[in-house]
Amino acid sequence: MVAVPPVARLWLRRKGRTMLSGKIAKARLARTLLCLVAGFFSAVIAPARADNPQRYAISDEASVALARMSKTLSAKQFSFDARTFRSYVGANGELLHIAHTLTTIFRRPDRLSLDVSGDDGSIKIRYDGETIVIFGVEQKQYARIPVSGSIDKALDALQERTGTDFPLADLLSDDPGGSVLAGVTSGGQVGMSTIDDVPCRHFFFSQAPDMEFELWLEDNEQSLPRRFVVTYRSVPGRPTFIAELSNWDFSIDAPDSDFGFDPPVGVTEVELKSKATGTSVPRQ
16 A cells, blocks of 8 residues: 655655665655645645635736636636746755746546646546546556546545645636635735736735735736736745746647546556545645
8 A cells, every 4th residue: 555655845855865675766756746636736735725714805807807816716627737836945944946847737627637747756646426536657557536426526625635735626627716716814906917918907905814915817898817826925035936828728628538537558456545644834
């Protein structure tokens, strides 16, 4: 049985290496998974969800733009790419950085495909409405997590079983705008920017107790998210997470095969313990 090691501050620290009995290196699989999930976007990185989110001091222009974003992202299916940069605290207190690219294919209510590659390797996650599969490409190892239901339920199961979190999950929720604003205490527009020749509105939000995040939305009826920046104020070095989102496509017709997993020849299935221990940075 493979046990994913305890996770401490998922977004901010890389995992060390631990050797398993036999040929399986559990830390490599776990670390790759952690970096995958840490490498999007809920998310991009998303602000922490609150059971009873309180919203105050949110400007009307921010509320309107996020409502437009929610309407756009309520589509039946879509895909997008992301490039992420995450800072984390090294063993000696250094503020270090790691980069990933990610492709997401999403189909409501219960289909998800994530392909991630980065400085520490490649990983694939598939959810077909019945099972989550986590596949470490270079490690030639994969694990299955039985779960059925919505994308939210699947991502919650992924977090519970592995201690990892998907930072851009809020964009895939039934109410993306509401999920992004959960726990936010203040926010509004601070300027305009141009990203890939597209005019974007630049918003800044504060979230209790110690997080700030910036969000760039296209200045049009779609209000697609193009960039996220999250800053953890109370963590030494004030580490950040940055996600650049591109290639949004709402015309896809994703077949079921996009969300299934057929193990390649030569890969090994490993088993995860029922629950990981440790704490992760709250997800947005």
